Each structure stands twice: as structure tokens, then as C-alpha cells.
């Protein structure tokens with residue numbers, strides 16, 4: 001099998017890259033280790049930055065998002081039983097975000113790819129990327145019980161944090177920067193209308209809580225828990241009781257409870273692999289970097305990477321110049337580090353370590369109070385949350 005761009009992974013990064021390349025007249029093959037149902041139902045991110053929304057629309061993948069997604073013009077910070085609204089358009093000159101789940105983005109992109117794109121092979125597991133530093137890179141993969149080879153001009157490693165493509169970069173050429181956190185998020189989906197019409201990020205002495213949503217009738221909520229927590233150890237009632245405590249306010253706000261349909265624990269990590277390119281192999285999305293989920297940046301970073309990569313490959317095709325491909329890693333990393341900083345700051349401001357001192361608490365409350373009382377601090381948060389520019 002032969003193609004111009006071999007794409008490993010059909011998460012948001014791989015699927016969007018295939019679509020953007022298709023629009024530019026560049027052929028690709030997508031290899032995905034899981035089956036279609038699994039990829040379309042894996043619960044993950046829920047917030048699309050303004051730039052991501054614009055890219056999906058321009059790629060022809062915005063129709064259902066515009067119909068069913070919920071545009072959000074603000075979010076609420078909750079601390080010391082107080083509520084503070086951050087007005088996104090007012091502070092950023094008109095930007096907002098969209099609540100539209102990653103599962104739905106993937107469903108839309110898969111449907112488009114199968115209708116008019118190049119091959120997308122499910123249950124096709126990449127085993128290794130070979131010859132990345134030569135002219136003819138190859139992806140060895142297993143499909144329908146047989147080992148096969150995909151020969152390419154370029155390989156895009158979009159196979160997430162646990163994929164194989166990052167391993168094709170020799171360790172001696174890579175720099176890895178990493179931080180793990182002693183806590184994770186217990187996330188639930190519940191069949192109940194959201195208790196607030198915008199997201200609520202809450203700092204509480206008992207730990208962080210987040211109120212989000214998937215639709216007007218489905219809530220998505222998260223609780224900070226110790227990193228090694230087993231989701232099954234929390235009963236539904238315990239989860240609702242804890243959410244209620246951490247989200248409590250001095251006014252008459254109440255939490256709607258309903259049947260919990262899913263619960264799981266997500267670990268939290270910051271991770272950056274530099275460079276994001278080795279020869280003809282380009283890493284994109286979680287394959288190259290991870291952020292803790294507090295800033296809702298993971299999916300949006302993946303989108304920025306593949307937009308930059310598609311632009312560079314198109315430029316090379318149209319002009320013969322590899323200038324943008326050569327700049328790919330540095331261009332992406334600039335935005336990646338901004339998102340790393342933003343996600344780390346939000347995580348640190350809102351989560352409570354088990355050994356937190358009154359000094360740590362004081363700093364957190366001062367940071368939140370600053371956002372609530374200074375337009376400059378509010379603007380900094382709103383600009384970061386609605387997204388750093390791509391490219």
C-alpha cells in the first residue's frame with residue numbers, strides 16, 4: 001500500500017488532518033487500531049475554542065456542530081461560596097467557545113472521511129514507523145490478522161499519548177519535559193439538565209469541582225480525587241453529595257441530581273516532547289504533548305498542530321519549498337508551551353493538594369480574587385481560555 005501521507009490514529013488530530021489534506025488535494029491513508037464504535041464513543045473533551053470552531057466550519061465539518069453545539073459567552077469561577085462570571089466576548093473583543101463533545105467531532109469527521117475522503121482503516125494497528133529520517137518512510141501495521149506495510153512520503157503520528165510513533169524519534173535527539181499531579185478527575189455523565197447555563201469551575205477546601213454539560217438535558221461533572229482512585233469506589237449518592245458541597249454558594253443556587261450513566265477517572269499530566277518532527281515523521285496532538293484537563297486545551301492543541309501541518313504540506317506541494325515543514329515543530333511548540341503554562345496555572349489555582357498549607361490557600365484565593373476584581377487579570381484568563389492563535 002502506498003500514499004502521500006500515512007496518518008496513524010483516528011482521534012481528532014488524525015481525522016481532521018485527513019480532511020484538511022483531502023481539501024488540499026493531497027492523498028492520505030488513516031490507520032486506527034480500535035473499531036469505529038469505540039472511537040465514536042470514547043468520552044473525553046467537551047469544549048471547542050473559537051479557532052477550532054472556525055477550522056471545523058471551514059473544513060465542512062461544522063453543520064451539526066452549529067445546529068447542536070452550545071455557544072458559551074462566559075464561564076463562572078466559584079470560590080469562598082462566591083460566584084464570579086468571566087465574560088469572554090466582552091474581554092476578548094468578541095471571542096467565545098462552543099460546547100460540543102469530542103465524540104461528536106469524531107463522528108462528523110469519520111462520516112465525511114468515509115463519504116468522500118481516502119481510506120480509513122479501523123482495527124489497523126501501527127506496529128512501528130521505519131525510515132523516518134530517509135526519503136521513503138514506512139509504517140508497519142497489522143490489519144485483519146495480516147502484517148502489512150504502508151509506504152509514504154510523510155508520516156503523521158496522531159496516535160495519542162500511548163501510540164508508537166513517538167518511539168521512532170531517537171531518545172538522544174529528544175527532550176522530554178514532564179510533570180505528574182497527585183490527583184485526577186472523577187468524571188460523570190448524568191441524565192439531568194445542567195444546573196447552570198455556563199461552565200462552573202470551583203475551588204473548594206475539599207478540592208476542585210467542575211460543572212459542564214453535553215446538551216440541554218445531559219450534564220457532565222468532575223471532582224478532583226486522589227490519582228489512584230477507583231471510580232467504582234464512589235457510589236452515585238456520594239458523588240452528588242460531594243459535588244453539592246464543593247459547588248455550594250451563599251445564594252439560592254441548587255444542584256440538579258439525576259441518573260449517572262458513566263463514571264471514570266482521568267489521570268492528570270503535563271508532558272512535552274521536543275522536537276515534534278524527526279525527518280519525515282511529524283508528531284501531532286497527544287502523541288507529542290499532554291496538558292492537565294483544567295483549561296480544556298488538549299483537543300484544541302491537537303487541532304492547531306494539524307492545521308499547521310496541513311498548511312506546511314500544502315505549501316510544499318504548491319511551491320516545492322519545505323520551509324514551513326522545517327518550521328513545523330517550532331511553530332507548534334510556541335503555542336503548546338502557552339497552553340502548558342495556562343493549563344498548569346489553572347490547575348494550580350483551582351486544585352487543593354492534600355498537604356496544602358494556609359499559605360497555598362491564601363495564594364489561590366488571591367489569584368481568584370485578582371481575576372474577579374481586575375479587568376487585566378480577567379482578560380488574561382479569557383484570552384487563554386478562548387484560545388491562543390494558531391501558527
Ligand code: FAD
Nearest residue numbers: 009011012013033044045126159160285286296297298299
Ligand atoms: P487521541 O484522541 O488519543 O487519538 C489517538 C488515536 O490513535 C486513538 O483513536 C487511538 O486509538 C489511536 N492509536 C493509538 N495507538 C495506535 C496505533 N499503534 N496504531 C493505530 N492507531 C493508534 N481534553 C480536554 O480538553 N478535556 C477533557 O475533559 C479531556 N478528557 C480526557 C480524558 C481522557 C481519558 C484522555 C486520554 C484525554 C482527555 N482529554 C481531555 C484530552 C483530549 O481528549 C485529547 O487531547 C485529544 O483526544 C487529543 O487528540 P489526538 O487525536 O491527538 O489523540
Ligand code: DHB
Nearest residue numbers: 045046212293294295296
Ligand atoms: C470539559 C472538560 C474540561 O477539561 C474542561 O476544562 C471543561 C469541560 C468537559 O468535558 O465538558
